[in-house]
Structure formats: C-alpha cells, structure tokens
Amino acid sequence: MRLTRPMLALGGAALALALAGCGSGEEKDAVPETATGSLEHLAAEVKCTPNMTTDADEIRQAVCKNPDGKFILATFSTDRGQREWINGAKDYGGHYLVGRKWVAVGETSTMTALRGTLGGDIEEGTDHAAHEGSHEPSDGATHSGH
Numbered sequence: 001m002r003l004t005r006p007m008l009a010l011g012g013a014a015l016a017l018a019l020a021g022c023g024s025g026e027e028k029d030a031v032p033e034t035a036t037g038s039l040e041h042l043a044a045e046v047k048c049t050p051n052m053t054t055d056a057d058e059i060r061q062a063v064c065k066n067p068d069g070k071f072i073l074a075t076f077s078t079d080r081g082q083r084e085w086i087n088g089a090k091d092y093g094g095h096y097l098v099g100r101k102w103v104a105v106g107e108t109s110t111m112t113a114l115r116g117t118l119g120g121d122i123e124e125g126t127d128h129a130a131h132e133g134s135h136e137p138s139d140g141a142t143h144s145g146h
Contacts, residue, residue: 034099034119039075042102046117048073059085064104068113071106090125098123 035045039060043050050062050073058081061074076082082101089105090096097104097111099120104111111122 031115032117032119035102035117036100039073039102042075042099042118043073046114069107069110071104071110071114073102073104075102077101086123090123093125093127096123096125097121 035042037045039050039062043062043064046064046066046068048064048066050064052060052062054061054074058077059074061072064071064073074085076085079101082098082103086096086098086103094105095108095111097114097118097120099118102120104114104118104120106114108122115122
C-alpha cells in the first residue's frame with residue numbers, strides 16, 4: 001500500500017490526538033466550566049445560604065459559609081463594574097475566585113475548593129505585609145492562569 005501525503009497527514013493528526021489523550025492519567029487540576037447565574041444560584045451550587053450585605057442594581061454581595069469555609073460572594077451587572085471592584089479590592093490583599101460577572105473572596109483553601117465547583121480563575125491581591133515600605137505587588141498578584 002502506497003501512502004500519500006493526505007494519508008500521512010491524517011495518520012499524524014490521529015497519532016497526535018491519541019498521544020494528547022495519553023497523559024499521566026492525572027486530572028488533579030481539572031476545573032469545570034465557569035458557572036454563571038444569580039448570586040442565589042451560585043450560592044446554591046456551593047451549598048451555602050447567602051447572608052445579603054449589599055443588594056443594589058450594580059452589585060449584590062453576601063457572606064457565605066459552607067464546609068469549605070467562610071467567604072464573600074458578589075455578582076455584578078457589568079463586566080466593567082466587576083473589574084473595577086476587583087482592582088480596588090486587590091489593594092487590601094486576599095484571594096479572589098473570578099467568574100463572568102461574579103467573584104468570591106476568601107482564604108486560599110476555600111477559593112481552591114470553590115473553584116472545583118464553580119470553575120473560574122484565582123487571582124491574588126497585593127500583600128502589603130510582605131513588602132513593607134514597598135508599593136510593588138506581591139509575587140502572587142498576577143492572574144494564576146488555568
């Protein structure tokens with residue numbers, strides 16, 4: 001049987017797909033698709049009853065507590081409003097789980113656990129204690145990626 005270029009290309013593509021599926025077998029960092037919905041819907045996803053602290057057109061914010069820990073959950077009417085809120089809040093440090101028009105704020109372990117349910121990206125605030133007298137952000141102040 002004579003192999004043609006199209007057959008070789010197809011075989012190479014099939015091999016690449018097969019190899020991509022044969023990794024280490026670990027999916028420890030598997031993150032679900034980022035959740036969407038109302039504050040109440042997101043709270044229900046992570047099994048907490050939200051204690052509302054702000055209920056305005058631009059932002060809805062609540063304190064939540066579940067077996068993973070205590071955290072703040074906020075939803076926003078616009079992407080811009082969300083980004084402005086996060087940028088301002090990061091000056092106070094903290095750990096942020098960020099989805100489309102929502103954010104959760106709490107301890108690293110809590111955000112990591114919530115990410116397993118809600119998806120999203122973890123962002124770190126500025127750690128002023130680590131840089132006394134410095135206005136540089138901490139090493140973790142950048143987007144963590146996926």
